[in-house]
Amino acid sequence: MAAKIFIDGEHGTTGLQIRSRMESRRDVEMLSIPHEERRNAAMREDMLNSADIAILCLPDDASREAVAMLSGNNKVRVIDTSTAYRTDPDWAYGFAEMDKAQAGRIRAARHVANPGCYPTGAIGLIRPLRAAGIVPDSYPVTINAVSGYTGGGKTMIAQMEDASRDDHIDAPYFLYGLSLKHKHVPEMTTHGLLSRPPIFSPSVGRFAQGMLVQVPLYLEDLEGDQTAESIHATLAEYYAGQDIVQVAPLETSAALPRLNAEELAGQDIMRLYVFGSGSQVNLVAQFDNLGKGASGAAVQNMDLMLSA
Ligand SMILES: NC(=O)C1=CN([C@@H]2O[C@H](COP(=O)(O)OP(=O)(O)OC[C@H]3O[C@@H](n4cnc5c(N)ncnc54)[C@H](OP(=O)(O)O)[C@@H]3O)[C@@H](O)[C@H]2O)C=CC1
Ligand SMILES: CC(=O)N[C@@H](CCC(=O)OP(=O)(O)O)C(=O)O
Numbered sequence: 001m002a003a004k005i006f007i008d009g010e011h012g013t014t015g016l017q018i019r020s021r022m023e024s025r026r027d028v029e030m031l032s033i034p035h036e037e038r039r040n041a042a043m044r045e046d047m048l049n050s051a052d053i054a055i056l057c058l059p060d061d062a063s064r065e066a067v068a069m070l071s072g073n074n075k076v077r078v079i080d081t082s083t084a085y086r087t088d089p090d091w092a093y094g095f096a097e098m099d100k101a102q103a104g105r106i107r108a109a110r111h112v113a114n115p116g117c118y119p120t121g122a123i124g125l126i127r128p129l130r131a132a133g134i135v136p137d138s139y140p141v142t143i144n145a146v147s148g149y150t151g152g153g154k155t156m157i158a159q160m161e162d163a164s165r166d167d168h169i170d171a172p173y174f175l176y177g178l179s180l181k182h183k184h185v186p187e188m189t190t191h192g193l194l195s196r197p198p199i200f201s202p203s204v205g206r207f208a209q210g211m212l213v214q215v216p217l218y219l220e221d222l223e224g225d226q227t228a229e230s231i232h233a234t235l236a237e238y239y240a241g242q243d244i245v246q247v248a249p250l251e252t253s254a255a256l257p258r259l260n261a262e263e264l265a266g267q268d269i270m271r272l273y274v275f276g277s278g279s280q281v282n283l284v285a286q287f288d289n290l291g292k293g294a295s296g297a298a299v300q301n302m303d304l305m306l307s308a
Pocket of ligand 2: 081082083115116117118147148149150151152153156184202204
């Protein structure tokens with residue numbers, strides 16, 4: 001029997017991308033609410049409680065409200081794409097490749113917190129080096145990133161695309177999160193296995209989808225005699241045996257004159273690069289903020305849960 005899937009927030013940016021990934025699938029039955037009823041609480045509660053898996057593509061408060069609508073129901077499984085539950089120990093963190101046991105945890109979980117887009121890149125780069133003891137507790141980790149503007153959902157898409165709005169953004173590129181208190185820092189710290197919160201500086205460019213997340217490192221401040229080659233070998237070994245998180249060969253990185261943030265738009269993979277030589281490296285994750293950074297990861301998690 002086809003599994004019943006309800007996307008609460010199905011008409012938003014993340015929800016629509018999940019729906020488009022489901023269009024040709026025969027193994028799932030999509031439960032749906034018409035656009036004009038998307039905020040009808042009674043209809044949402046009914047659909048949420050009728051699903052096998054509910055995928056929440058809502059702001060944090062509305063996600064918490066949806067989870068409350070399921071209290072007392074011990075059957076429906078939930079994937080939440082908001083920030084609400086990403087450091088909650090009762091929820092499985094939905095980054096299947098982040099260690100060898102994580103796919104199994106997601107497969108068995110009732111509640112899965114889909115990662116944030118920036119943390120997917122940052123944790124993907126940092127966690128293997130923390131797990132191997134290469135990045136010491138005291139290391140001052142910094143994360144610089146650029147996202148396509150769909151990362152800001154319907155509001156930012158309209159701000160970037162509609163010049164008639166009072167809050168139109170005409171900048172081709174801008175920094176934000178300037179107070180260094182971005183909502184993704186706690187999840188980067190927890191799942192990046194960091195002792196100190198990283199300094200995180202996000203930015204947005206005038207392109208719809210795509211992302212680069214950078215973590216520069218001084219090799220002499222790491223444990224052991226590290227080189228670009230040894231860091232690359234650690235990442236390549238960590239991600240061996242699966243094809244969603246790919247580590248670009250060092251020769252490929254060395255030959256690149258530039259790296260395009262849009263290159264993996266429309267794809268659900270993430271590619272990691274090690275740049276640099278001598279005493280410094282820059283680790284970079286390249287992916288689609290709406291692919292492995294959101295909707296692609298949600299569908300991957302749904303598939304793991306359906307395979308239980
Ligand atoms: N965009 C991205 O790249 C990523 C987004 N996420 C997360 O995914 C979630 C959804 O984001 P995104 O798709 O970008 O946001 P959007 O603003 O594009 O879509 C949100 C949807 O939720 C609906 N909604 C809002 N409040 C309620 C409510 N109280 N009851 C019912 N429906 C409601 C909105 O309806 P209405 O049209 O009426 O506003 C809209 O359809 C967020 O938590 C976001 O942080 C995670 C990773 C990446
Ligand atoms: C460009 C942009 O605005 N991006 C969003 C993050 C997108 C994302 O990962 O969403 P979550 O809210 O689910 O964490 C931001 O910085 O708030």
